[in-house]
Amino acid sequence: MNATATANDRLPVVVIGAGPVGLAAAAHLAARDLDFLVLEAGPNAGTATRAWAHVRLFSPWSEVVDSAAEKLLAPTGWTAPAPTTYPTGGDWAERYLQPLADALGDRVRYGARVVGVSRSGRDRIVDADREHQPFVVHTETPDGREERLFARAVIDASGTWSTPGPAGASGLAALGEKAAADRITYRVPDLDDPATRARYAGKRTAVIGSGASAFTALAHLADLARAEDGAGTHATWILRRGISGSTFGGGDADQLPARGALGLAAKAAVDSGHADAVTGFRTDTVERTQDGRLVLVGEDGRRLDPVDEAIVLTGFRPDLSFLDELRLGLDERLQAPLALAPLIDPNQHSCGTVYPHGQAELSHPEPDIHLVGMKSYGRAPTFLAMTGYEQVRSVAAHLAGDREAAERVELTLPESGVCGGAGLFDQPETTGQDTAGCCAAPPATLTIGAPTASGGC
Structure with a gap:
């Protein structure tokens, strides 16, 4: 040897x-x-x-x-x-x-x-x-x-x-994103902390992302809105893809029940009107208004209404x-x-x-x-x-x-119960999958109401 x-x-x-x-x-x-x-x-x-x-x-x-x-x-x-x-x-x-x-x-x-x-x-x-x-x-x-x-x-x-992902859809920080760092967080905020709670209470917050962290943030902001009893707490959920049958995860079919419940809680947040969704939106620029609020501008030129804070959860x-x-x-x-x-x-x-x-x-x-x-x-x-x-x-x-x-590797992982939810995030779901991934809306701003109105599926 x-x-x-x-x-x-x-x-x-x-x-x-x-x-x-x-x-x-x-x-x-x-x-x-x-x-x-x-x-x-x-x-x-x-x-x-x-x-x-x-x-x-x-x-x-x-x-x-x-x-x-x-x-x-x-x-x-x-x-x-x-x-x-x-x-x-x-x-x-x-x-x-x-x-x-x-x-x-x-x-x-x-x-x-x-x-x-x-x-x-x-x-x-x-x-x-x-x-x-x-x-x-x-x-x-x-x-x-x-x-x-x-x-x-x-x-x-x-x-x-x-090394969290940026708001910019190109994989690089959006123009102005670094300059707006005082109004942006890349983590799910702890709304049980009094100082953090005060930061988001009564404010309009953009939540950018489509995974479990985004679900968690939406659910927590909805809880805060209910606790504040209409004091102005509201979320704008920004997705790079459209809404489909699998957007909210596996739901009751998820073999990890808590993961399924998390997606359902996020759906309840938007169904109840505590959040609206902007689909097909790819952030290109973050601008500051004169009063310090943030305006997100998409690569297609769309400008969203000003928000007070942004929670970026893009992986x-x-x-x-x-x-x-x-x-x-x-x-x-x-x-x-x-x-x-x-x-x-x-x-x-x-x-x-x-x-x-x-x-x-x-x-x-x-x-x-x-x-x-x-x-x-x-x-x-x-x-x-x-x-x-x-x-x-x-x-x-x-x-x-x-x-x-x-x-000798043995590994059995719970399935999400939904296909397509994590793949091809820039595109609407296609037919022929195991579940009803279908008919995502074209890029638009919408408020998600009752389940029957979810993308027309």
Whole structure:
């Protein structure tokens, strides 16, 4: 055996991110007696998860606790939450992620932001003896102190929370969007917080997006409008596509009931008149009025009525900047691993089904670097926690040399009960799908009333 390779095997596996999937990776590595180090940029476990502490998951506890993590926690006296109840992000962080990180001890390092990963002594273009060199991981602390660590393998579970999508439909910030940052948020606001509640109460708010986060924001704003009893709280929901039978998700047919209920709550918000919808609208410019309000201008020249605030929920994308010296094989559209991308492409997998996948689909031309969790999905929006747990189980088996276990991937995901909801977002639904995706209205501004008036379907 090559002496350098043997030396590399004595190095730890570096896991980037102490979120749900990063800590699950650590638990699986620990179960296989592999040395590891978890690097977390924030001050505690689940830093990103805590940022949406007020949002309730649509998966119950039984689907968001990893099996290896549960075994590791058992000797500590940890009590598993009731499996059929639904945690908030705060619950998930406090009742599961932090205890898990505490159980892993000093192998979880906080305040360590990864700013670069490469091969030791080899930049991206150098071939010579590349595969035998250890990874070198550069980190920075909050006070600017730099450190260099060496690793036999790297598991990047840093997620996508830090890089939300912009309002601009081109994928770039709309003109004026950055200048209007004081009136724009890219997260679901916590309306139980008094200061945040005051920001939106009695105001007109644009909600840009069409996924679960947008549903949540619409439902919360509708609750606020009802609580304010007609004091002027109103939402304008902006979609790049039209309204169809699948716009609001799977509803009662959703195998994740809470996810279905979320879509129904958003539909109730618009049906009750607390929101109106603007369809086929692609934001090009954000203008400020003299009184500081925002006017959204579409690429077709349409100008919407002024709003006081904007909530932009157009998805997330991976931060690949610190991996630039590695040879990654990524799909040109989704920025997901090449073998995984066809399995999760929202233009093809609009029913929420994901073919079982593991280490093989997560591999890259650069050996032993794995993007896992939400980051592995690139820009695809359909990720579930249990997907990431199965990914890291397979990756840990691969790193332990257990080829049979790495290839034996078993994954059953709940289907949304609706086809087309996540795919071809710029186009109306077509007939011939499994459900009544049909007859989306042409670009227009409309108020959605009774269900029978929803797009004329």
